[in-house]
Amino acid sequence: MEWNDVLIIGSGVAALQLATLLSSDKNVRILTKSHIKNANSYLAQGGIAAAIGVGDDPSKHYADTLEAGRFHNNEESVREILNEAPKLIGDLSNEAPIFDQDTNGNILLGLEGAHSENRIVHCGGDATGKNVIEYLISNLKENIKVEENVFAYELIIDQMQERCIGVKAKNPDGTICTFYGGYVILATGGCGQVYSFTSSAPTVTGDGVAMAYLAGAEIVDMEFIQFHPTLLYKNGETQGLISEAVRGEGAILVTEDGTPIMEGVHPLKDLGPRHIVSQTIFNYIESGHKVYLDIKNIKDFEKKFPSITAICQKNGVSLSEGRIPVAPGSHFLMGGIKTDLVGRTSINGLFAIGEVACTGLHGANRLASNSFLEGLYQGKKLSHWINTNSRKEHFPESPSAVPFIQEKSITLPDVQVLKDRMMKGVGIVRSKELLEEQNNWLEQLHVNDLTEFDCYSIRDIEAIFMYITATLITKAALCRTESRGGHFRDDFPYEDDKNWYKKVIIHKRKVEV
Known part of the structure; x- marks a missing residue:
């Protein structure tokens, strides 16, 4: 066993920002289930939103964020994070x-969509995530140890202290390791892979949400899933993200015969809020149409969007035709583990930052490029708090690894079945009938009753976490009998302005509204 002052699970922008800003006298360990760069943050094509332009102001950014979030946002979180944005960009x-x-x-x-001003900062055109993550990695100090290919699966709770003190993890060979920390931080990202169409990295399977839920933490706003309007769509599958910045440069959404689909739908047309654009594309595809991004008006497309150009070339989409086939897919989780601005959860000693956390910034629908900003903010905020709140503990000596435990398999439908069912029943357009059908199917599998994970393989635990996360999304979507932001129900197609701010909070075995 090795004691860590700070134990970080995940390697995205929030995790790395935190690690780089912690004081060098802290013993810091980062656990990541794959390679340190194999995360959504590294793949991010979009930029970072900050009101730094002439004529712009955080108050305008604030108004845009509330409008996109359909006023379900935590206004204190919105105000503080957006006011800090110009300084974060200036410091970087x-x-x-x-x-x-x-x-x-x-x-x-x-x-980008739903912004009233030009305020999106980019790196390398459409490679912002890659550039920022590589910069942060280059700044990791000697006091920070990175453990790659280590799958964290169970939070360790000291019942006497009523505090999270560490995590169990598995190596690829099945051996179990125990890591302890004075501060345990979940920065594991969202849950995009729960859906068949997604922009998320293969590693983004809802692990952090599931672990926190199983440990008894409060989970909130899980019904609010953002579906990005434009994923490259080829041969019935999504193949990668086509950034909203493409529409910001003048691309428009059209059918196969060139008919613009956003005319008359929203005043901002193709740059309307993501849930409206996604629903419009979805309706056209459901009606048998193909939808394309018409890029003919964008000069030097390959130069402006090198990453997107590479994705198109890899998948046999010729940009010379001036259009890219697209479909919407799961992109971002607005809900997650309920936290304050520091990242504190309802479990003492456990923190959550990045997409796995819910500070209330995004409300019912994330405003474009606010997520990278939130990760930078949370990493900085929590680092300052830890640097000024030192904690030392002593635990009984125990081995840092245990011998291989004979694994047993779990009988669950293949995760592709789950993904397809979530896309159909808990996707862009929802209804009571489909949600109840999905909820009943999930409950019959009894994944929420599992309490012992040591004997399962990494692959099986990951599948269990996906099923648990899918259950949380489905139950929350059933509870919200209105349409708001990323949550659209065709049986309740309007916003309920009497209960506009109600929260669906899920604990272990209990749902509160």
């Missing part, structure tokens, strides 16, 4: 020249 810009600039050395600002 001063430390490293990673942001795209014009010929005069000013940071270029792009436009």
Whole structure:
């Protein structure tokens, strides 16, 4: 056993921002289930939203965020994070020249859906995530140890202290390791892989939400899943994200005969809020149409969007035709583990930051490029709190690894069955009938009754976590009898303005509304 002052589970922007800003006298360990760069943050094509342009102001950014979130947001969280955004960008810009600039050395600002001003900062055109993550990795100090290919699966709760003190994890060979920490931070990302169409990395399977739920933490707003309008769609499958910045540069959504589909749907047309654009595309596809991004008006597309160009070329989509086939897919979890702005959960000693956490910033629908901003903010905020609240503990000596335990298999439908059912029943358009059908199917599998995971393989535990997370999404979606943001029910198609701020909070074996 080795004691860690800070134990971080995950390796996205929030995790790495936290690690780099912790004081060098802290013993820090990062656990990541795959390679340190194999995360949604690294894949992020979009940018970071900050009101730094001439004529822009955090108050405008605030108004846009509330409008996109359909006023379900925590206003204190929105105000504090967005007010901090210009400084976060300024600090990063001063430390490293990673942001795209014009010929005069000013940071270029792009436009994305539902923003009233150009305020999206990018790196390398459409490779913001890659550039920021590589910069943060380069800043990891000697006091930070990174353990790759280590799958964390169970939080350790000291019942005497009523505090989270560590985590159990498995190595690829099946051996179990125990890691202890004064502060245990979940930064495991969202749950995009629960759906068949998704922009998420293969590693994003809801692990952190499931672990926290099983440990007794409060989970909130799980019904609010953002479906990105434009994933590359080829041969019936989604193959990667086509950034909203493409529409910001002038691309429009059209049918196979060139008919614009967003005309008359929303005042912002193709740059309307993501849930409206996604629902519109979904309706056209359900009616038998194909939907494309018409990029003919974008000059130097390959230069502006090198990552997207590579995705298209890899999948045999010729950009010379001037259009890219698209479909909506799961992109971002607005809900998650309920936290305050520091990242504190309802379990003492357990923190959550990044997409796995729910601070209330995003409300019912995330405003484009606010998530990377939130990760930077949370990493900085929690680092400051830890640096000024040192904690030392002593635990009984125990081995850091135990011998291989004979594994047993669990009988669950293949995860592809789950993904397809979630896309159909708990996807872009929902109804009581489909939600109840999915909920009954999930309950019959009894995954929430499992309490012992040591004997299962990494693959089986990951599947269990996906099923648990899917159950949380489904139950929350059943509880919200209205349409708001990323949650649309065709049996309750309007917003319920009398109960607009009610929260669906799920504990182990209990749901509160």
